[in-house]
Amino acid sequence: MKLYEGMFLIDPIQASTHWDKSIEHLHGILKKAQAKIIQETKWAERRLAYDIKGQQRGTYYLVYFEAPPQKISQLKNDCQLSEYFLRTLFLSIERVPQAKESIPVTRSVKSGLAK
Secondary structure (H helix, E strand, C coil), X not given: CEEEEEEEEECHHHHHHCHHHHHHHHHHHHHHCCCEEEEEEEEEXXXXXXXXXXXXXXXXXXXXXXXXXXXXXXXXXXXXXXXXXEEEEXXXXXXXXXXXXXXXXXXXXXXXXXX
């Protein structure tokens, strides 16, 4: 079993009208891949940078899980065929980040005009 981070972009129509069914569907796909859910978090609905499957918005759902590595390709295929998800991303990770951990974001801001 390896540790993975899965980011699921859920169709906004499914998320707003059938949220519980969307999550049950996700859990069913993970169970089929013999995955064990460690932690899951709903993120906000956001406007997308570009349309995906005709949608301008999507709800993000983050899941940390353990699964056999040979089952990940099946998991990806099942998610691609699902009407609930616009996109998915799976990353192999070493450990689940703690709730207080955050990735520092640096931004260079130029103020004023060059002289």
